[in-house]
Amino acid sequence: MLNWIWAGMILISFICAICTGRTEQLSAAILAGASSAVELCITTLGLMCFWTGLMQAAEHGGLTRLLARALSPILSRLFPKLRRESPALGAICMNLTANLLGLGNAATPLGLAAMQELKKESRAPDGTADNAMVMFVVLNTSSLQLIPTFMAALRGKYGAAQPFDILPAVWITSVCALLAAVTMAKLLERRFCG
Amino acid sequence: MDKLGTYAMPTAAVLIVLFCLVRKVPVFDAFTDGAKQGLRSAISILPTLVGLMTGVAMLQASGALELMSKALAPLMNAVGLPAAVAPLVLMKPVSGSGSTAVLTQILQQCGADSFAGRVAAVLSGSTETLFYCIAVYYGSIKVHRTRHTLPAAFFGDCVACVVAPLAVRFVFHMV
Numbered sequence: 001m002l003n004w005i006w007a008g009m010i011l012i013s014f015i016c017a018i019c020t021g022r023t024e025q026l027s028a029a030i031l032a033g034a035s036s037a038v039e040l041c042i043t044t045l046g047l048m049c050f051w052t053g054l055m056q057a058a059e060h061g062g063l064t065r066l067l068a069r070a071l072s073p074i075l076s077r078l079f080p081k082l083r084r085e086s087p088a089l090g091a092i093c094m095n096l097t098a099n100l101l102g103l104g105n106a107a108t109p110l111g112l113a114a115m116q117e118l119k120k121e122s123r124a125p126d127g128t129a130d131n132a133m134v135m136f137v138v139l140n141t142s143s144l145q146l147i148p149t150f151m152a153a154l155r156g157k158y159g160a161a162q163p164f165d166i167l168p169a170v171w172i173t174s175v176c177a178l179l180a181a182v183t184m185a186k187l188l189e190r191r192f193c194g
Numbered sequence: 195m196d197k198l199g200t201y202a203m204p205t206a207a208v209l210i211v212l213f214c215l216v217r218k219v220p221v222f223d224a225f226t227d228g229a230k231q232g233l234r235s236a237i238s239i240l241p242t243l244v245g246l247m248t249g250v251a252m253l254q255a256s257g258a259l260e261l262m263s264k265a266l267a268p269l270m271n272a273v274g275l276p277a278a279v280a281p282l283v284l285m286k287p288v289s290g291s292g293s294t295a296v297l298t299q300i301l302q303q304c305g306a307d308s309f310a311g312r313v314a315a316v317l318s319g320s321t322e323t324l325f326y327c328i329a330v331y332y333g334s335i336k337v338h339r340t341r342h343t344l345p346a347a348f349f350g351d352c353v354a355c356v357v358a359p360l361a362v363r364f365v366f367h368m369v
Contacts, residue, residue, distance in 0.1 A: 001325065002289055009249035017256035025255040033251030037244040040298060045236050049229040056228020058210045061217035105235060112334045119335045128339040129332065134346070141327045141347040142354075147202055148319035154297060155315055160306035166315050167199030169361040174320040176357040181350025188342035 044153040051149040055103050064101070068093035078139075078182065079132050081121075088117035092136055099143040111140060131189050135182070142181040144174045239291060246295040250281075254299055274359040276310035278303065282317060287324040287351060294318070309359075309368050316358045321351055 017026040058064075071093050076082070082089045091114035098107035114136060124130040129137075148170060156163035214221040253259045259281055263270075266280040275283070278300055286293045297318045304310040324347050332340055362368060 002292070005288065005292065006245060006249055009253055012258050013249075013252035013256035016253075016258040016261070020257045022256055026252055029251040029255035030248055033248035034244050036251070036298070037247040037295075038240065040247070041236055041240050041243060045233065048236050049232040052232030052235070053225040053227075053229030054207060054210050056231065057214050057219055057221050057224035059228075060224040061214045061219040063210075063213060105231060108330070111331060115331050115335045119337075127337055129337050129341050129343060133332075133337065134341055134343045137328060137331050137340075137343050138346045138350070140331065141322050141324045142320075142350040143322055145319065147206055150294075151297075151315055151319040152203075154294070154301060155306045155311075158298075158301035158306040158311070160311075162200050163306075164199045164203050165197070165366075166312060166319070167202050169312070169316045169358070169365040170319040172361040172364070173316050173354050173357045177321050177350040177354035180353035181346050184349040185342060185346035188346055192341040 040154075040157065043157045044150060047149055047153040047156075051102070051147075052105075055101055058101070059103065059106065064094055064097045064103075064106075067097040067100070071097060078135055081132055086117070086121065088114060088121055088132070091117050092139075096139060096143065099140065100146055102145050102147060102149060111136075134189075135185050138181050138185045139178070142174070142178045144171075144178055146171075242291040243295065246289070246292045247298065250292075250295040250299050253281075254303075259299070273356050275355060276304075276313060276359070278310040279314050279317065282314050283355060286318060286321070287348075288326075290323040290326060293323070309362065312362045312366065312368075313359050316362055317354060320358065321354050324348065324351060 013026060017023050068090070072084070072089065075089060075093055075096070076084055079089060079092070091110055095107055095110035095114050098104075098110055115133065118130070118133050118136065122130045122133065147164075147167070151170075152163040152166070155166065160166075211221060214224065250259075262284075263277045263280045266283075267277040270277050270280055270283075282293055282296045282300060285296045297314055300314045301311050304314075306312075306315070324344075328340060328343060328347070332338070332343075
């Protein structure tokens with residue numbers, strides 16, 4: 001998909017620049033855009049390293065496991081068909097907690113493991129998602145992140161007085177989106193039968 | 195309320211360090227180990243970012259982004275979103291790096307503390323790349339009938355678009 005989008009971006013901007021007579025700005029943008037990507041990586045690198053480092057230390061101490069235990073009562077309600085001690089529920093907890101802490105690198109493998117476990121317990125025909133799988137993927141698409149570090153680093157680079165002052169607004173929006181998506185998933189369960 | 199966010203980062207750092215001390219984790223060693231991982235992942239997204247940020251910069255310079263924002267302005271106004279955020283709304287469900295590129299563009303043009311800049315940051319901080327999530331998770335277990343996944347996830351995204359400007363207004367008392 002990204003192949004088409006990227007090609008489209010290049011072609012559209014070329015055509016548009018010719019029509020509006022901005023070819024000069026266009027060639028300047030190619031130079032500036034490429035180097036600003038490198039600049040962005042370097043300026044955000046410090047904060048990214050600091051934060052993944054801290055999170056790694058927390059992970060070492062077993063923070064993910066502790067939080068996952070705290071989350072499990074809520075989750076067993078969202079996944080009523082799964083047994084409390086099922087390995088799928090454990091993997092789901094770990095994945096969501098990793099997302100919450102912004103441990104993207106850890107979250108994806110945990111999520112893939114959760115999908116494997118869900119498949120083992122699924123009674124749906126092959127190639128079809130069951131309710132638990134849908135709920136899990138929906139939770140992931142609107143997953144809450146407590147401290148969106150990268151976004152704050154970006155704001156800092158572009159002159160925000162206090163890059164983190166945005167967090168309460170992010171939390172409000174995140175929680176609303178999450179609740180809406182989960183409610184919708186529950187409501188639609190019966191409409192979309194296998 | 196906007197002060198609350200400024201506490202988040204230092205408080206989290208202190209809590210984590212205390213937690214590690216209580217759990218007897220060699221905190222600095224674990225930290226440097228993790229920071230190395232951050233370095234690796236930042237470098238691995240660089241090629242994607244170079245491609246996409248150049249693409250977005252070209253769209254902007256050619257005037258295409260402006261046209262797009264103008265065309266979508268009535269729709270954006272209806273939900274209370276500033277027109278400058280339109281490219282982000284389109285890019286966000288498709289590509290994470292792409293929306294980073296677009297967000298950068300918006301922050302550069304409107305300023306990080308402007309209304310549009312804040313709404314853009316809130317939007318990109320609050321939901322994940324929808325199609326990527328669906329493709330990776332379902333692809334891994336070869337499921338192609340995803341039933342109500344897309345409608346439910348898409349509804350969440352739409353709610354985020356409506357709530358984000360309201361939340362920014364509420365937190366920063368902005369009009």
